[in-house]
Amino acid sequence: MSEQPLKVWRDRDGALLRLRLARPKANIVDAAMIAALDRALAENRDDPQLSAVLIDHEGPHFSFGASVQEHLPGHFEAMLKSFHALILRLVAMPVPVLVAVRGQCLGGGMEVAIAGNLIFAAPDAAFGQPEIQLGVFAPPASCLLPEKMPRGAAEAILFSGQPISGEEAWRLGLVHAVSADPEAAALAWFDRALAPHSPSSLRHAVHAARFDLVERLRTKLAAVETQYLAGLMSTHDAVEGLTAFLEKRPAKWEGR
Template sequence: MSDSPLKIWRERDGTLLRLRLDRPKANIVDAAMIAALDEALAASQDDSAVLAVLLDHEGPHFSFGASVAEHVPDRCAAMLTSLHALVLRMVAYPVPILVAVRGQCLGGGLEVAIAGHLIFAAPDAKLGQPEIQLGVFAPAASCLLPERMPRGAAESLLFSGQPISGAEAYRLGLAHQVAENPEAAALAYFDAALAKHSPSSLRFAVRAARLGLGDRVKAKLAELERLYLTDLMATHDAVEGLTAFLEKRPVKWEAS
């Protein structure tokens, strides 16, 4: 196996950049995965030949989420900084990022997926933000989910920690298409909807569609990082939830 957690190649005469998470079955979004994704996107964003990116995954699951070990108090600042830089790069990316999802797409994995443009999901995929079950919250998802689906549905994902299916994500508008083979569906979309466009005009269309989104997300993320690092991580329950998970023991919330 390659040491890299990400496979990178080109298709469609170089016009489609393929990125594949390659640490199955969990495809954890840890520091190495974040760095690989950010580097690959940074290296290609000014390539005028690229019309789109397709992000998918090896193994049965898109991602179980971020590394819980990197969420503990002495490590979480670095983790949030790098993850949020990747999210902001994706939100502002100049061409469409298509995301193909099978299996579980949770936590930081879903944050990466929703920072892209169009999600193609298997009907039985599971998309969710389980952070609240560990006594913390998901800053990037708190910014992005209300931008991509009805606020009530977004808040339910954030408050409950319970996932929704790919079929439900499509019904709520979070997923663009539901398909048994999301990768094939995304490739078909590229061929039918994007491949014949002017590369420069497509970039203007993407910029126009997301005008203002990057500024809103950047401002809100800065405030949520402060809330997470300064306020949340000073509480007993946030540290207890993460520690209990890592120690594989029942959680003991502070009495209210």
């Protein structure tokens, strides 16, 4: 495991901020990863030379998701608030956020991906929100997925916990393009579609396209966060599901 969870550098003469999840193979979105992503975005967002961000990953998988241990009582309050702040920062970034995905892109990892603007994915990538299988739900995905794909398809992902392939995600509009090399495809799209434009005009275009989404997400995510903290996590089944996962045993649901 590398010491730093995230590799950060500037590419394309400084016009492209590169963020690479660097704890393969799981690339768990834990407190350290959340803090590193948030810090890198905050430190670069107001640079007038910045035209876009590209998030990709080391190893065969984008991310297996969030840290289950950090979802347990005594930990989940701080984790949830910092993660939601990161998601809001991603959605409100003043430049386009591109995401390149291979392998599994699950849970909190998928929420990071869908908070960006455009996803480039391998055809056999796997996008899923398995939280319901652990007795919980995914607050950012509950807010974002119905904004980015047909509601019925979004709800099927959220309610079943079953993943969809990169190819299927492309057919549903969640993924912008499928490619055997998503990073190369994202870089080629940046060079062709973004690099020729004025960075300041691009920022105005992003704001015009996204400001209403940012406000809707801010309002809904606050309400859903309260439901998670005060409602869901006071139930037997939520704690049981998380505990059973960590203990590698079937959960015993009681419906309460």
